[in-house]
Amino acid sequence: MFRHLRPPLSLFSALSFILTLVVLHTPAWSDETCQSPYMAKITGVEEFVYVWTLGAEGVGDGSDKLVTVDVREDSETFGQVIASVSVGGRHEAHHGGLTDDRRYFWVGGLDDSQIYIFDIYSDPANPRLHTTIHDFEAASGGAVGPHVYYALPGRMMIASLSNSTDKGGQAAIVEYTNSGSYISTHWIPNAATSTIPGAEFADGYGYDARVLPRKNVMLSSSFTGHNNYMRDLEDLMSDDEAMANFGNSMVLWNLHTRQPLKAFSTPGAPLEIRWAIQDDHNYAFTTTALTSKIWLVYEDDQGEWQADAVADIGNAADIPLPVDISLSSDDNFLWVDTFMDGMARLFDVSDPHNPKQVFEKKIGAQVNMVSQSWDGKRVYFTSSLLANWDKKGADNEQYLKAYTWNGEALVDRFEIDFWAAGLGRPHVMRFGSRALYGM
Amino acid sequence: MSESTTSKTTVEKISAETWVGVELLIVCLTLVFFLVQNGMGTPSQDPMTASNPSVVDTPEEMDMAEAMPATSYDFTAPPPDSYSLPIIQTASDGQVLDESGAAHSLREMMNGQITILSFIYTRCDDEMGCPMSTMVLHDIRNATAERPDLADNLQLISLSFDPAHDTPEVMADFKPGDVEGHAAQWRFLTTRDESDLAPILTGYGQSINRKLSDDMSESGKIFHLLRVYLIDKTGQVRNIYGLGFLDPRLLLADVETLLLEEN
Structure with missing residues (x-):
């Protein structure tokens, strides 16, 4: 009976392939890489960059806000802020993610677990606050610090950083409907309760969660709890006991059943996860913040999933603090931002087991997030990490800087000083376009 | 029975062996065409030609590599009794028309059955869109x-x-x-007009955008996100499938999971 139970190899679809091959021309994907595979994609150049920005006392209205930047090169307002929507108060604005239909941009506050859902499709140049989820902690059964927002079909998956019991590192993955109704909570496994292979490494910490549907797997990574990420960085780093409370593991899950399969030892807070994009690449990269390494999680020749440290990022003894990473759409190059030295490093990862650094540039006194277009030619950087972790004094630069990557250098496109503009501390960026909605 | 239906029925009766042969031949031809168009399989160094699992219904802009069976599912489906499916939302209702033009409530048409609901439009020519979801339902019905x-x-x-x-x-x-x-019943429904359709799409969160031609007239193309819904016998949505989840083995495992839940 299961002869037919395999995907697109029926006569029906094969005929479609041929028809498509005959009529198609060069594609025009220009969306940001490293997004959920379930998301609608921009098929032209991005028109707007949405920046979830942490408010700062004495800067503008002091509130967290969604900032819209015009990146249409033929626009009179190219490179300028064209909209800003404050949510009132400071909530430790951090990450955000788009729904699969790309109509809504979910963003959150790591401090009080407020989640704001912005409508970006009614008028993509002027997002508006659609609704707010106030009860993430209660609905999820105690998860706090909603961090990564990742689109699943009809759903938003949210990786939390902490819990309400002890504000430590035990975290969860929480699912909501696109309309904002709670669905389910999956706690990150820990050694005390888990029996999966590698359970001895499982520590319950959370940070990112991303999927590879073709293999029916999901990966989660680990950071630290509310007690640490809301603390002053210098103070924290001088506290050995607190510094022991960082995640040192990653977990592989069955995507469909949301059941953990295996835990890996990846010491030093593995943060952002980037699955390879090409169809035959069964691997993902992450970087460890405290040990400054690139890790590769991959399926070996026997079909087993493994995790290996494959490269150093700068001099680990200097604690460059790798933060955001961005993989090119051909899986050949990986941008790695290091917060402490403000550097963007580009690694050739065409051999994923042997990354080689091929370029570096100091973006600013501090740098955090990086987003690149599908063709790799447009690269955007923002500066803020966390309110209490950003640098002090003159080094506390807050900016969005846009470059053209020409294969050899990052060439300036535009720059926005978020202090001078009265906005605050810019963090995550997402691309928008009217073309997504037939406009 | 209409002439076209008779023709389809005849097609259904072609032996499985013949189908497999024809499928393989066509896929091989497709592969040859693809390789010729892309430098005989040399990996492209231009990121612009990289494939991307999109779900936007823009066939004229689809990547050629995307047209290959790139999203083949390389895993073993989980046993039906090894997991549970949370309730996602209550399945929305609305007025629909059956194949004869008779009006019904959509929820009444679910009739206490486990239902796999797929939103489509027949003019869709995106092979990773409606044709794929219809093909998957075809496979499930046959199974x-x-x-x-x-x-x-x-x-x-x-x-x-x-x-x-x-x-x-x-x-x-x-x-x-x-x-x-004796196979599962498969209904092909529509609505009287946009006003009957709108609340159904809103209720399920199925977004669409009609693509206009250069002269701003209707092009007949509709931007949409591939969505298929699994609804249990009590009218609760228990799973939502997109491109990467639309594996008939997973759908059937989920159906069996719901049946085991009843017991």
């Missing part, structure tokens, strides 16, 4: 012909979001012929 326990408890609904074109007659004509044996 149930050998599983009476599934055939008795499962029905399939393909509901058009293009009522101006997809009239009941068009939907009836679009419906594949019956399969031999």
Whole structure:
């Protein structure tokens, strides 16, 4: 009976392939890489960059806000802020993610677990606050610090950083409907309760969660709890006991059943996860913040999933603090931002087991997030990490800087000083376009 | 029975062996064409030609590599009794028309069965869109012909979001012929007009955007996100499938999971 139970190899679809091959021309994907595979994609150049920005006392209205930047090169307002929507108060604005239909941009506050859902499709140049989820902690059964927002079909998956019991590192993955109704909570496994292979490494910490549907797997990574990420960085780093409370593991899950399969030892807070994009690449990269390494999680020749440290990022003894990473759409190059030295490093990862650094540039006194277009030619950087972790004094630069990557250098496109503009501390960026909605 | 339906029924009766041969031949031809167009398989160094699993219905802009069976599922489906499916939302209702043009409540048409609901439009020519979801439902329907326990408890609904074109007659004509044996019922529904359609799409969160031609007239193309819904016998949505989840083995495992839940 299961002869037919395999995907697109029926006569029906094969005929479609041929028809498509005959009529198609060069594609025009220009969306940001490293997004959920379930998301609608921009098929032209991005028109707007949405920046979830942490408010700062004495800067503008002091509130967290969604900032819209015009990146249409033929626009009179190219490179300028064209909209800003404050949510009132400071909530430790951090990450955000788009729904699969790309109509809504979910963003959150790591401090009080407020989640704001912005409508970006009614008028993509002027997002508006659609609704707010106030009860993430209660609905999820105690998860706090909603961090990564990742689109699943009809759903938003949210990786939390902490819990309400002890504000430590035990975290969860929480699912909501696109309309904002709670669905389910999956706690990150820990050694005390888990029996999966590698359970001895499982520590319950959370940070990112991303999927590879073709293999029916999901990966989660680990950071630290509310007690640490809301603390002053210098103070924290001088506290050995607190510094022991960082995640040192990653977990592989069955995507469909949301059941953990295996835990890996990846010491030093593995943060952002980037699955390879090409169809035959069964691997993902992450970087460890405290040990400054690139890790590769991959399926070996026997079909087993493994995790290996494959490269150093700068001099680990200097604690460059790798933060955001961005993989090119051909899986050949990986941008790695290091917060402490403000550097963007580009690694050739065409051999994923042997990354080689091929370029570096100091973006600013501090740098955090990086987003690149599908063709790799447009690269955007923002500066803020966390309110209490950003640098002090003159080094506390807050900016969005846009470059053209020409294969050899990052060439300036535009720059926005978020202090001078009265906005605050810019963090995550997402691309928008009217073309997504037939406009 | 209409002439077109008779033709489809005849097609259904071609032997499985013949189908496999034809499929392989066509896929091989497709592969040769693809390799010729892309430098005989040399990996492209231009990121612009990299494939990307998109779900935007823009066939004229689709990547060629995307047209290959790139999203083949390389895993073993989980056993039905090894997991549970949370309730996602209550399945929304609305007025629909069946293949004969008779009006019904969508929820009434679910009739206490486990339902797989797919939103489609018949003019869709994106092979990773409506044709794929219809093909997957086709495979599931055929599989149930050998599983009476599934055939008795499962029905399939393909509901058009293009009522101006997809009239009941068009939907009836679009419906594949019956399969031999006792298989799950497969209904092809539409709505009277946009005003009947809108609350259904809103209720399920199925977003669409009509693409205009250069002269701002209707192009007949509809931007949409591929969505398929699994609804249990009590009318609760228990799973939502997109491109990466639309593996018939997973859908059937989920259906069996719901049946085991009843017991």
